[in-house]
Amino acid sequence: MNSKPKNCGTVADAGLTPPEVRFETLLDNVPPTGGLFGAAAVVNTANGTYYGFNADAIDGFTATMLVHTTGSLSPSLIDVGDASGLTSTAYVFNNGALVTAVYPFNDVEAVSALLAASNVYNEWEHTNDGVIGTDWVVNFPTKRFYVDSLYTGTTAPIPPFESEFGAPGQSCDVIGINVFDREENTTQQTTCGFSPCPPGAPPSSLCYETNVISFGGSSILASNLTRNLNNLIGSAGWLGLSFTDVAHGGTSSAGHAHASQPDNNGTVFYGLPTNGFMATDLVVTTGGAALGNYSGVYRHRISRCIDTTANAAACS
Numbered sequence: 001m002n003s004k005p006k007n008c009g010t011v012a013d014a015g016l017t018p019p020e021v022r023f024e025t026l027l028d029n030v031p032p033t034g035g036l037f038g039a040a041a042v043v044n045t046a047n048g049t050y051y052g053f054n055a056d057a058i059d060g061f062t063a064t065m066l067v068h069t070t071g072s073l074s075p076s077l078i079d080v081g082d083a084s085g086l087t088s089t090a091y092v093f094n095n096g097a098l099v100t101a102v103y104p105f106n107d108v109e110a111v112s113a114l115l116a117a118s119n120v121y122n123e124w125e126h127t128n129d130g131v132i133g134t135d136w137v138v139n140f141p142t143k144r145f146y147v148d149s150l151y152t153g154t155t156a157p158i159p160p161f162e163s164e165f166g167a168p169g170q171s172c173d174v175i176g177i178n179v180f181d182r183e184e185n186t187t188q189q190t191t192c193g194f195s196p197c198p199p200g201a202p203p204s205s206l207c208y209e210t211n212v213i214s215f216g217g218s219s220i221l222a223s224n225l226t227r228n229l230n231n232l233i234g235s236a237g238w239l240g241l242s243f244t245d246v247a248h249g250g251t252s253s254a255g256h257a258h259a260s261q262p263d264n265n266g267t268v269f270y271g272l273p274t275n276g277f278m279a280t281d282l283v284v285t286t287g288g289a290a291l292g293n294y295s296g297v298y299r300h301r302i303s304r305c306i307d308t309t310a311n312a313a314a315c316s
Contacts, residue, residue, distance in 0.1 A: 029065050029067050030065065031062065031063050031064055031065050031066075032061070032062065032066065034059060034060065034061075036057055037054075037055070037057055038054075038055040038057075039052060039053065039054050039055060040052070040053060040055060041053070042221055042279070044222065047293055048292070048293045049220070049281055049293045049295045050295055051221070051279045051295055051297050052297060053277050053297045053299070056275055058080075058111065058114060060082075061080055062079060062080055062081050062082075063081065063082050063083035064081045064083075064085065066079055077108055077111045077141060077142050077145070078106065078107075078108040078111075078142075078145050078151070079106060080106065080107070080108065080110050080111055081105050081106055082105075084105075085105060086104075086105050087102050087103065087104060087105055087264070088102070088103045088104070088105060088106065088107045088109070088110035089101065089102050089103070089110060090103070090109075090110040090111070090113035090114050092113055092114060092116070092304070092306070094304045094306045095304075099267065099306050099308060101113045101263040101265075101267050101269075102263050102264045102265065103263050103264065104264075108142050108145045109260065109261055109263065111141070111142055111273070112142045112160075112260060112269070112273035113260070113263070113269050113273075114273075115141060115142070115273035115274055115275055116260065116269035116270075116271050116272070116273050116304060116306075117243060117271045117272065117273070117274050117302035117303065117304060118242070118243055118244045118270050118271035118302075118303055118304055118305035119240055119241065119242050119243065119244070119271070119302060119303045120138065120240070120241040120243070120274060120276075120300050120301070120302055121238060121239070121240050121241075121300065121301045121302070121303075122136060122238065122239060122277075122278040122298060122300050122301060123236070123237070123238045123239075123278060123280075123298065124136070124215045124229075124232075124236065124237060124238065124239055124278070124280075125215075125235060125236035125237075125280060126215040126216035126232065126235060126236070127216075127235055128216065130218065130283065131282065131283050131284075131285070132235070132280070132281070132282050132283075133214075133215070133216070133218055133219075133220040133280070133281050134214075134215045134220065134278060134279070134280045134281075135212055135213065135214050135215075135219055135220050135221045135223070135226070135278070135279045135280075136212065136213040136214075136239070136276065136277075136278050136279075136300075137210065137211070137212055137221075137276040137277055137278075137279065138206060138210075138211045138212075138213060138241070138274060138276045138300075139209065139210045139211070139274060139275050139276045140161075140206075140209050140210075140211075140272060140273060140274055141209075141273065141274075141275065142273050143161060143171065143209045143273075144165075144209060145158075146158040146159075146160070146161040147161050147163065147164050147165040147171040148164075148165045148171075149164070149165070152164075157171070158261070159258070159259055159260060159261060160258035160259055160260045160269070160270075160271065160272055160273075161173055161258070161272070162174065162258070169208075170207035170208065171207060171208075172205040172206070172207040173205060173206055173207075173243070173258065173272065174203050174204065174205050174257070175204050175205065175206055175241050175242060175243055176204070176240075176241070176242030176243075176244075177204050177229070177239070177240075177241060177242075178239070178240040178242070179229065179231065179232060179233055179237065179239055180233070180237045180238050180239070180240070181232075181233040181234040181236065181237035182234065182236055182237050182238075183234075185233050185234075186233070187231060187233055194213075194227040194228055194229060206227065208225060211225075211227060212225065212226045212227070213226065213227045213228070213229060214226040214227070214228045214229070215228075215229050215232060216228075216229075216230065216232060217230060220279060220280070220281045221279060243257065243258050243270075243271040243272040243274075244257045244258060244270050244271055244305060257270070258270060258271050258272050265308075266308075267306065267307065267308050268306070268307040269304070269305075269306050269307075270305040270306070270307070271304070271305060274300075274302070275299075275300065276299075276300050277297050277298060277299050277300060278297070278298045278300065279295065279296070279297050280295070280296050280297075280298075281293055281294070281295050281296075282294040282295075
């Protein structure tokens with residue numbers, strides 16, 4: 001009761017109340033055994049919309065104990081490790097084949113390898129009267145460990161990301177954008193892509209750790225930091241984001257954009273570590289008043305490009 005967790009007295013009796021006492025001294029702490037899951041939702045009570053989605057869980061995230069005092073930035077995605085205490089291993093399927101990527105202990109590269117995508121795909125729909133709208137959430141969960149000097153110890157970005165974090169609170173990565181309608185007609189965004197496009201803007205870029213892409217000028221998630229796509233075809237279709245589109249700039253290695261650090265065996269992942277979803281909303285009105293809102297959330301689909309040989313494979 002009163003928001004107090006179960007068995008809180010046990011922790012207090014163990015002498016852990018003072019902030020200077022480290023939780024690691026508890027003898028009964030053990031490494032996590034898995035089984036955690038969760039969900040979240042974006043709710044707008046005024047509009048009656050509810051966008052629910054599952055949280056991503058990493059199986060076998062760590063075999064070492066992850067317990068830290070309050071006020072610590074740990075544990076985080078950088079604290080991955082296996083039972084050996086020497087390496088972190090990612091098991092990733094690519095075109096039906098299992099790729100085993102091994103990295104030094106406590107290396108966030110293993111998490112990035114699990115999430116690596118060369119392309120992201122999903123659908124969109126939009127009407128100018130606001131009856132139907134779509135937002136994409138494109139998240140880069142490990143980005144801070146590559147672009148923020150707090151973690152990198154340097155002002156230079158670490159691949160696969162291409163620019164360091166700085167004023168005005170951005171770290172931009174160039175991407176390719178291909179818009180399709182439902183009849184497979186297509187248009188490629190070859191300039192800044194998003195609207196509004198400020199003078200001298202770089203090619204199409206995503207600049208935040210969590211990005212919202214809106215379609216047609218309005219964000220159904222009410223984000224103030226959206227990238228908007230206005231150059232659409234028709235009222236519905238699908239969109240492809242390319243993270244390996246060197247034609248529009250970006251960090252490149254062996255002819256491909258956004259190349260990761262190699263693992264212990266030289267395996268390289270091309271693209272960016274990402275997850276996210278599409279949110280869509282349909283508003284039904286009668287007599288000028290909203291009768292109902294119908295919301296949906298759909299996880300992004302991805303493709304991978306991984307080089308496990310001395311010669312880089314073609315990415316598309």
